[in-house]
Amino acid sequence: MIELEGVGHRIDGAEILTDVTTRLPKGALTALIGPNGAGKSTLLSLIARLAPLGQGQIRVDGLDVARTPSRQLALKMAVLGQETAVGSRLRVHELVGFGRWPHHQGRRTPADAAAVEEAIAVFDLGPLADRFLDELSGGQRQRAFLAMTFAQGTDWLLLDEPLNNLDMAHARALLSRLNDLVRAGGRSVVVVMHDVNYAAAWADHILALKDGRIAAEGPPAEVLTTPILHRLYGIEMEVAEHRGRPLVLHHA
Amino acid sequence: MDRSLRWLVPICLVAAGLYLFWGLRAANWAFVLELRATRLAALTVVGASVGVATVLFQTVSTNRILTPSIMGFDALYVLMQTAGVAFLGISGFAALPGGPKFLLETAGLVAAALLLFGTLLGRGAQDLPRMILTGVIFGILFRSAAGFVGRLLDPNAYAVVQQASFATFSQVEPGLLPWAGLLALSAMGFALALAPRLDVLALGRRTSVPLGLAHDRLALLTLGLVAVLVASATALVGPIGFFGLIVASLAHALTERARHAALLPAAALSAVALLVGGQFLFERLLHLEGTLSIVVELAGGLFFLWLLMKGRIR
Numbered sequence: 001m002i003e004l005e006g007v008g009h010r011i012d013g014a015e016i017l018t019d020v021t022t023r024l025p026k027g028a029l030t031a032l033i034g035p036n037g038a039g040k041s042t043l044l045s046l047i048a049r050l051a052p053l054g055q056g057q058i059r060v061d062g063l064d065v066a067r068t069p070s071r072q073l074a075l076k077m078a079v080l081g082q083e084t085a086v087g088s089r090l091r092v093h094e095l096v097g098f099g100r101w102p103h104h105q106g107r108r109t110p111a112d113a114a115a116v117e118e119a120i121a122v123f124d125l126g127p128l129a130d131r132f133l134d135e136l137s138g139g140q141r142q143r144a145f146l147a148m149t150f151a152q153g154t155d156w157l158l159l160d161e162p163l164n165n166l167d168m169a170h171a172r173a174l175l176s177r178l179n180d181l182v183r184a185g186g187r188s189v190v191v192v193m194h195d196v197n198y199a200a201a202w203a204d205h206i207l208a209l210k211d212g213r214i215a216a217e218g219p220p221a222e223v224l225t226t227p228i229l230h231r232l233y234g235i236e237m238e239v240a241e242h243r244g245r246p247l248v249l250h251h252a
Numbered sequence: 253m254d255r256s257l258r259w260l261v262p263i264c265l266v267a268a269g270l271y272l273f274w275g276l277r278a279a280n281w282a283f284v285l286e287l288r289a290t291r292l293a294a295l296t297v298v299g300a301s302v303g304v305a306t307v308l309f310q311t312v313s314t315n316r317i318l319t320p321s322i323m324g325f326d327a328l329y330v331l332m333q334t335a336g337v338a339f340l341g342i343s344g345f346a347a348l349p350g351g352p353k354f355l356l357e358t359a360g361l362v363a364a365a366l367l368l369f370g371t372l373l374g375r376g377a378q379d380l381p382r383m384i385l386t387g388v389i390f391g392i393l394f395r396s397a398a399g400f401v402g403r404l405l406d407p408n409a410y411a412v413v414q415q416a417s418f419a420t421f422s423q424v425e426p427g428l429l430p431w432a433g434l435l436a437l438s439a440m441g442f443a444l445a446l447a448p449r450l451d452v453l454a455l456g457r458r459t460s461v462p463l464g465l466a467h468d469r470l471a472l473l474t475l476g477l478v479a480v481l482v483a484s485a486t487a488l489v490g491p492i493g494f495f496g497l498i499v500a501s502l503a504h505a506l507t508e509r510a511r512h513a514a515l516l517p518a519a520a521l522s523a524v525a526l527l528v529g530g531q532f533l534f535e536r537l538l539h540l541e542g543t544l545s546i547v548v549e550l551a552g553g554l555f556f557l558w559l560l561m562k563g564r565i566r
């Protein structure tokens with residue numbers, strides 16, 4: 001469980017997040033939704049200790065993010081940021097290999113190599129493994145970064161808009177893979193996404209942010225309703241039902 | 253071992269051999285050999301320091317365009333020397349013992365570099381254009397400040413300062429060699445020990461922090477090492493401009509994988525090969541003293557353009 005208590009964040013005096021208190025359930029797929037600039041990425045980067053926590057407390061499975069050694073947290077949670085770019089010029093398998101860093105700290109073992117192989121296979125990157133990242137399409141690169149995050153082998157996966165750049169087939173493949181990780185692997189996944197229908201179809205839990213505050217949270221059927229969606233995005237949307245889950249119709 | 257090292261090492265050895273023994277006459281060979289060996293050692297320290305410092309700096313700042321020299325590290329060092337002459341007078345400055353003075357200047361450079369560039373790199377590292385601008389402005393500022401202080405000096409003192417502000421490969425400070433060499437070697441050994449962590453640092457903060465790297469601490473430590481290496485090289489021959497940029501891109505182009513365990517030695521070795529080989533060529537074969545610094549920049553610049561056009565700089 002990730003527990004957030006009174007989390008607040010300011011940049012140059014501007015309030016980005018205000019009093020965020022919630023629990024992200026373990027062993028579930030949580031969708032983090034909200035309009036652009038709602039604070040989704042900021043919240044994720046605070047959980048990921050990328051920015052110092054100004055106000056409040058964040059605990060990942062009981063570990064206080066502000067106090068726990070970084071390496072210990074790296075064995076517990078993997079994070080993929082919204083902007084994926086690295087300084088080095090790397091091949092796909094080299095990038096994926098860095099996902100094992102928290103485990104080997106520079107001394108690779110056969111187990112690390114096996115985990116990298118697996119991640120490359122899972123994300124369909126076999127034929128691209130020897131290509132440089134800058135020789136890939138946006139979606140292929142995205143998958144390489146996802147494979148790195150996956151190779152880290154952590155209980156928690158935090159992904160900021162991982163569906164960006166993915167075609168429908170790969171988007172569905174990713175979500176179904178994340179779903180498998182949750183159902184069969186007992187892992188916990190938090191995904192920032194924009195398409196509320198992906199959230200409707202795959203998420204167990206939805207956290208909706210707006211203007212740096214929690215606007216709604218709960219199971220998809222409770223969050224994805226016409227009034228809440230209107231409050232979030234400011235447009236009228238009809239919500240139908242499809243196979244027992246909400247289906248948001250956003251055609252004007 | 254990286255394939256590039258397998259032929260960089262012999263090239264360096266051949267260059268060193270030629271530099272030492274070419275045209276050695278029977279009459280005064282012992283004296284000449286000692287002179288040449290001292291210079292060879294100095295060139296080696298300078299080349300390796302500049303190469304390693306540039307790769308380290310580009311790793312911290314996750315870019316392939318900036319170098320410590322462009323960011324004004326060496327200009328800052330020259331400024332400190334100029335200020336030293338201005339405050340102590342030429343005789344007072346010369347009377348200071350070389351070694352301790354060098355250590356003091358190095359410590360000053362490390363402190364200044366951490367203060368100035370540490371904050372810049374800490375959280376603003378993502379903002380590359382701002383970094384480049386700030387760095388270039390710092391560079392110009394330090395150079396102009398050194399020039400300004402120089403103008404205030406009397407002509408004799410100014411001559412001393414002048415000598416310190418341009419690269420002169422044929423005149424090294426022999427007294428400083430043991431100090432600078434020892435310090436530079438320790439810094440390079442330290443950097444090599446950090447190599448696996450530097451590989452993660454090179455990914456950038458966003459990627460390395462979630463992987464559990466103590467990013468900010470390592471970035472500061474690396475900047476400290478850069479300052480030590482720049483101080484060593486600058487103390488021996490003066491600031492050498494774009495040389496580091498060329499050598500670092502060479503190292504990145506020559507090594508098969510972006511691993512610092514290979515990158516750092518490759519940068520050091522290609523720098524030494526270029527400096528020693530170039531000095532041999534120009535001083536011994538062509539009898540053109542003092543032109544190497546210009547030619548290295550020109551030839552290297554052309555190579556750099558070629559790399560750019562092949563799209564290998566990233």
Ligand SMILES: Nc1ncnc2c1ncn2[C@@H]1O[C@H](COP(=O)(O)OP(=O)(O)O)[C@@H](O)[C@H]1O
Pocket residue numbers: 011016034035036037038039040041042043
């Ligand atoms: N470095 C920054 N400086 C100032 N404002 C920022 C900075 N980063 C983000 N913000 C602001 O914080 C708010 C939340 O941003 P973010 O968390 O990226 O939103 P999103 O929900 O789209 O991921 C936005 O209003 C954005 O403009």
Ligand SMILES: [Mg+2]
Pocket residue numbers: 040041042082160
């Ligand atoms: Mg975002």
